Amino acid sequence: MSKVYIVLQDTDDARYIVAALEADNPAAGVDHQPAMIRVECEGELWLKRATVEENIGRDWDVRELQLSLISMAGNLDEDEDYFHLYWND
């Protein structure tokens, strides 16, 4: 199976998103690169609105992710409550 990944700018807002990704995907690897953070995981990655809100301490819209997003790989299923990256087997 291949890895999906998401790359975010290394900003104050994005760090909460990364924290949420780490919480929801225990298998994910987080790679801090200069000015950006790459999170990759075997098969799939879940980003859940509820987890981000818990971390960031306010209401959060999944579309706000776009403000920090640099790149990603995988099929995307985006909803009001989650952002799900996955590969079909």
Added chain:
Amino acid sequence: MSLEIKTSALKPVRSTFANLERRFGDKAASRYQEASYDLQPSANFHYRPIWQPQYELNDVRRTAIVMEDWYSLNDPRQYYYGSYVQVRAKMQETAESNYSFFEKRGLSRHLSDDVKAKLVRYLLPLRHVEHTANLNNVYASAYGYGTTVTQAFMYEGVDRLGIAQYLSRIGLILDGNSGTSLAEAKAYWMDDPVWQGVRAYCEGTLVVSDWFEVAVAQNIVFDNLLCDLYYSQLDQWLDENQAQDVGMLTEFMRIWYKDISRWLDSLLKSVVAESAENKAQIEDWITAWRGKAIEALRPVADEMLGAEAIEKSTLVLDARLQRAGLFK
């Protein structure tokens, strides 16, 4: 000639300040953490204050509540000065546009004289209550311990001043900027028997010396009753009496109440979970203040909304206390 472009990553020597590294490990810290943790001086004070020589300048013993680490009481909203100001500026922008819409369209024309008189008699005197709330929160901020706690009280104090100003503006809208409604409301506050219980409660909270007890009496007991009575029950009454437009002018308070509830619920929950002694102490305080607050608000609530109003608010308060793990 071939050109090879290489990137080389420079790893910073440290990711954050040493105090945060000790708390959270060596990783990039959030602005909230950097602007909140361990900021209050805690050691090496030169002199004890002459007005309270039994304590240091910043002293955990100013409240009966004992926490192993006061900084474990963080603010889930993660407000430091910058983020607090940004959030409130946004809320104020919305409120301002509501007020200017209300004034531009002259929506106060549609309010009956009964409704206007009711607002002057019951809503406007609240600005004096808000002034007390401002003093109490700033008091908790001044004598409290731990910047994550005291800064939140400071913001709350400033919020209350802002709410008092919005209430005053409602008065100015009603009386065409003459200020007569504010003078009338002040007279109700000073002399009308219906308000004397609330006034006495306010004065009572102002002379309590334990800052956490002040916060319990003001922010937890009184405010939960008050906000339910005014910003939910009175709002509904206005809605049913062709005065729903007034809701535009109090929307700021509803958003604010939701916002501070997150912080207060988490504060209460953490303090209660810390130890059985804390829990017992807070239950004692609540038992003492809850009865007083209900009796103080009862005449206002009865006249304004009817006999069952204060009971409904009491249920809201009790549900909130239960959720924080109290009285179980």
